[in-house]
Amino acid sequence: MVLPPGWVRIPLRGGTWEALDEKVFRGIEEIPEGVPREKGMAFRLAVRRRIGRMVGEARKAGGLDLYVPARARPGVLMAASFLVSELARPEGEAASPEVVLGRLAGDRRGGEGGALRGVGGTVAVRWEYVEPPGGEDVDMYARHVDYVLPVPGDDGRWLAVNFSTGGDGAPGSEFTRALAELFDALMTTFRWHVAE
Structure with a gap:
């Protein structure tokens, strides 16, 4: 499947937490407009926690892969x-x-x-x-x-x-x-x- 720019695949049966760290936490290159620069780290942690909860729900539903947008476009996360x-x-x-x-x-x-x-x-x-x-x-x-x-x-x-x-x-x-x-x-x- 061809993903649009900024979207990432989070595997749910192995390598999940590494993908969350690499593709979501570190992958958020641009902080959305309206988030003060000094709050950038807190924003990244909040997004990672939210997607972490989505991962838990997706695993309960028998999920194989979860796909999420992890980059701001333009200036906001979708x-x-x-x-x-x-x-x-x-x-x-x-x-x-x-x-x-x-x-x-x-x-x-x-x-x-x-x-x-x-x-x-x-x-x-x-x-x-x-x-x-x-x-x-x-x-x-x-x-x-x-x-x-x-x-x-x-x-x-x-x-x-x-x-x-x-x-x-x-x-x-x-x-x-x-x-x-x-x-x-x-x-x-x-x-x-x-x-x-």
């Missing part, structure tokens, strides 16, 4: 992230990926059904919806874009890729919708790599 997780087919479910995708497309998220899309040479189900504030770190409405897709050649394994953004604080604004479109553009670069 409130967005996405998580790649592995899903297992439910025990006793012997349906083909096509049947499962059809069922998933009927699921509703935020009142909307899913849509089928091509991703990485396979078919995925995509949802886009808005959720109200909730949880310790979520104090605004968030726009979500979720993809679920089968792992080619292994009918029992699936991936979920879940994007979330607070955007500019308004889930229906042009800016917030543009971030969702940016994520969709990232998903067009998704490719499978078979480990040898």
